[in-house]
Amino acid sequence: DQQVKQNSPSLSVQEGRISILNCDYTNSMFDYFLWYKKYPAEGPTFLISISSIKDKNEDGRFTVFLNKSAKHLSLHIVPSQPGDSAVYFCAASEGNFNKFYFGSGTKLNVKP
């Protein structure tokens, strides 16, 4: 039973435009959320996180939005660049321990 879902396996966006990646979760006890980026033949790398006490966190071109009532988070990348082409995973955790539940990933392709 997947507690974190990314329903779009892929997304294609033109360079310079906004990329919006979505993630839904089922466990209302999740209180910390992250996005990871993964290039082929590499492990995931941390991108941005958000605690459940916030509804938005911004880091440069990356913004994560959290809608707790809808159990939904999204990652916005503005403007998108070809180097952003990768697989993006969202992850969630409950409580203090670093035990994360990951979505299945969305492959983003940013076209030049």
Added chain:
Amino acid sequence: DSGVTQTPKHLITATGQRVTLRCSPRSGDLSVYWYQQSLDQGLQFLIQYYNGEERAKGNILERFSAQQFPDLHSELNLSSLELGDSALYFCASSLTPLVSSYNEQFFGPGTRLTVL
């Protein structure tokens, strides 16, 4: 380069066999995590160690076991292998076992296991 190393990069074996995957955490990190990524699936958390002690357990099968040694490297042992165990196995490390924006998990490049 995350600083987390995993060996081997690739492993091909037969059903019923046993393999050991090795992970060396980033220098200074005390916590190690193991994840399994099957085809088109997200990463499934298997187990977490902190300073040699097991701290959290996920969906780890009884045929799988892990340990963290005094030098902080970790090994994941997979036995009685089945076709369905074919996957990418990632190791990650962090300074502490606690959730924090300052306690990021750094992932290794993974070991691709193929069971024939």
